[in-house]
Amino acid sequence: MNDLYGPLYRTKKGVLHLGPSEEILKSKWFKPLRNKVNLIFTSPPFPLKKKKAYGNLNGKEYVEWLASFADIFNDLLAEDGSLVIELGNSWISGIPAMSIESLEALLELKKRGGYYLCQEFIWHNPATLPSPVQWVNVERIRVKNSFSRLWWLSKTPRSKANNRTILQEYSPSMKKVLKNRRYNPGKRPSGHNIGEKSFLTDNKGSIPSNVLYISNSISSDVYLEHCKKYNIKYHPARMPVDLAKFFILFLTEENDIVVDPFAGSNITGWAAESLGRRWRSVEKEECYAKASKVRFTNAWEIKRNH
Numbered sequence: 001m002n003d004l005y006g007p008l009y010r011t012k013k014g015v016l017h018l019g020p021s022e023e024i025l026k027s028k029w030f031k032p033l034r035n036k037v038n039l040i041f042t043s044p045p046f047p048l049k050k051k052k053a054y055g056n057l058n059g060k061e062y063v064e065w066l067a068s069f070a071d072i073f074n075d076l077l078a079e080d081g082s083l084v085i086e087l088g089n090s091w092i093s094g095i096p097a098m099s100i101e102s103l104e105a106l107l108e109l110k111k112r113g114g115y116y117l118c119q120e121f122i123w124h125n126p127a128t129l130p131s132p133v134q135w136v137n138v139e140r141i142r143v144k145n146s147f148s149r150l151w152w153l154s155k156t157p158r159s160k161a162n163n164r165t166i167l168q169e170y171s172p173s174m175k176k177v178l179k180n181r182r183y184n185p186g187k188r189p190s191g192h193n194i195g196e197k198s199f200l201t202d203n204k205g206s207i208p209s210n211v212l213y214i215s216n217s218i219s220s221d222v223y224l225e226h227c228k229k230y231n232i233k234y235h236p237a238r239m240p241v242d243l244a245k246f247f248i249l250f251l252t253e254e255n256d257i258v259v260d261p262f263a264g265s266n267i268t269g270w271a272a273e274s275l276g277r278r279w280r281s282v283e284k285e286e287c288y289a290k291a292s293k294v295r296f297t298n299a300w301e302i303k304r305n306h
């Protein structure tokens with residue numbers, strides 16, 4: 001009994017627990033992490049359009065359920081820690097109208113947790129298939145939905161962040177400017193006055209915007225191949241590892257602690273491990289939790305073979 005919800009597997013940097021996070025995050029396993037977690041990065045389950053046997057919620061129950069994590073997250077987060085939540089767009093069953101339950105839940109979570117909204121991000125996934133089919137492909141009265149939002153919340157308005165760690169490659173035109181050391185200074189249509197000097201400094205990359213273009217179209221990786229080989233149900237809502245890496249790099253430093261309470265295929269843990277961060281993940285579905293281990297075991301095998 002004492003070991004209820006103990007580690008399902010461990011890696012050099014992290015631990016995955018199998019079970020419900022509302023219990024595990026409050027258990028002895030997470031006690032040592034109180035006020036120490038630098039980033040909670042997660043994509044919670046969506047409110048279901050229809051109630052299903054395995055217990056996902058909808059309506060008011062969903063709002064209450066997600067908001068009930070405010071105290072739990074607050075207990076774990078370091079004073080300068082961040083909470084980043086991905087919320088997809090969902091539709092009301094049977095009609096061409098969108099559901100705002102996820103947003104209501106987010107607002108309630110924000111209110112109860114006393115969080116600041118540091119910034120909102122859009123993750124644009126150009127590989128999204130058109131859906132819902134009835135409204136987009138059949139009746140042609142809606143367009144395809146190809147983005148979801150990530151909400152970056154924090155206990156204080158000055159949570160730890162450093163955009164120097166996520167610089168992007170300069171555009172070809174900026175590379176040319178830096179190479180030729182020539183730029184057209186002056187007033188822009190926006191009213192900004194651009195001085196030449198500031199634009200000729202090579203900052204080793206450009207500062208990203210809050211619209212992230214990351215394709216989620218991988219049809220084969222170690223995880224998928226393992227699931228196919230052993231006929232294991234693979235996770236249907238995996239996010240691209242680059243999305244997790246972006247926020248981990250931006251909001252944490254090496255050896256910091258990253259937690260994902262709704263880990264799915266444990267992309268977050270995997271991203272954290274590869275960036276030298278410590279991590280703790282929780283997933284309540286055994287098949288997803290168990291299959292996620294392969295991300296790490298294969299990495300070790302590959303390492304050993306070289």
Ligand SMILES: C[S@@+](CC[C@H](N)C(=O)[O-])C[C@H]1O[C@@H](n2cnc3c(N)ncnc32)[C@H](O)[C@@H]1O
Pocket residue numbers: 019020021022042043044045046235237238239240261262263264265266267268282283284285288
């Ligand atoms: C949207 S998925 C996360 C996908 C994940 N980001 C990935 O890339 O693989 C949400 C996950 O939360 C899990 N989940 C739902 N309720 C949970 C709970 N109370 N405790 C722990 N996990 C839960 C679901 O089984 C599902 O795998």
